Amino acid sequence: MKNSLSKAVPLPSITLNDIGGLSAEMKAEIKQTLAILKNPERSAEIGVKAPRGILLYGPPGTGKTLLAQAIAKELNATFFSASGSAFTELFVGVGASRVRSLFEQARKQKPAVIFIDEVDALAGRRKAHGGEEAERTLTELLVQLDGGHSNDDILFIAATNRKDMLDEAFLRPGRIDFSFLVPLPDTKGRREIIDIHIRGKKLADNVLSRLEDLAESTSGFSGAELSSLFETASRSAIRNERSVIEKSDLDYALDRTILGSTSRTLQDP
Numbered sequence: 001m002k003n004s005l006s007k008a009v010p011l012p013s014i015t016l017n018d019i020g021g022l023s024a025e026m027k028a029e030i031k032q033t034l035a036i037l038k039n040p041e042r043s044a045e046i047g048v049k050a051p052r053g054i055l056l057y058g059p060p061g062t063g064k065t066l067l068a069q070a071i072a073k074e075l076n077a078t079f080f081s082a083s084g085s086a087f088t089e090l091f092v093g094v095g096a097s098r099v100r101s102l103f104e105q106a107r108k109q110k111p112a113v114i115f116i117d118e119v120d121a122l123a124g125r126r127k128a129h130g131g132e133e134a135e136r137t138l139t140e141l142l143v144q145l146d147g148g149h150s151n152d153d154i155l156f157i158a159a160t161n162r163k164d165m166l167d168e169a170f171l172r173p174g175r176i177d178f179s180f181l182v183p184l185p186d187t188k189g190r191r192e193i194i195d196i197h198i199r200g201k202k203l204a205d206n207v208l209s210r211l212e213d214l215a216e217s218t219s220g221f222s223g224a225e226l227s228s229l230f231e232t233a234s235r236s237a238i239r240n241e242r243s244v245i246e247k248s249d250l251d252y253a254l255d256r257t258i259l260g261s262t263s264r265t266l267q268d269p
């Protein structure tokens, strides 16, 4: 139980090319950050400090976890992943000891990336956060993030949908050095994400010819929803004993996705 969070997670072979909808500026910033992290000594010579912590924030399903994985892969780092809610414990000291144990394990397997999703559950504003136990856990996280040289070759990546909820002490430079917004994709981004999720799938001509329209009409869809759209369409094709996704499969999948989201309607392209 104590160490259940502290296991390295095998990484899928993922690169920045598997993530659609990132702006050119963001890609450039991420590549620059990676270059610094890969050559910390050389960067130090010209007075650039390697970042210790990165925050990814934005709506659900936009690729924050994918991005953390791609960064870890690029750095050849061991990937430790946990959800912020796994540290919110009723028992005194358990949250803090889990935080400590996570960092201790990562220090044994450097280079390492520690990824904490839903970090607001762990690093929410102290006043709003409630309770001494939550405060103790957050304090332990701050202590671990301030680990100095013991954190060399460890990159901390946190993700949240609620940046506004985070404690200022957590966001301080040296703990979190960069924040990246990972927004819902625009039309061009959705087109890129569609291209990623049709890789390896056979599409009928009446689907291929609709992909531009699909990107235009799916305003408000996240990457996760676009991915699920093509998974649902694939399952529909299989159910109908076809190896090619037809327009009817895509229409079915669109209906399902839109029904699953009460606030959504398809836009006219």
Ligand code: ATP
Pocket (backbone or CB within 6 Å): 018, 019, 020, 021, 022, 058, 059, 060, 061, 062, 063, 064, 065, 066, 067, 117, 159, 160, 161, 193, 196, 222, 223, 224, 225, 227
């Ligand atoms: P949450 O905030 O809910 O944790 P997230 O931002 O971390 O979500 P991911 O877990 O990275 O989102 O995305 C879930 C899945 O959706 C991915 O595994 C991928 O299949 C698809 N996906 C999401 N965003 C993108 C994207 N930008 N490009 C390609 N695929 C995407």
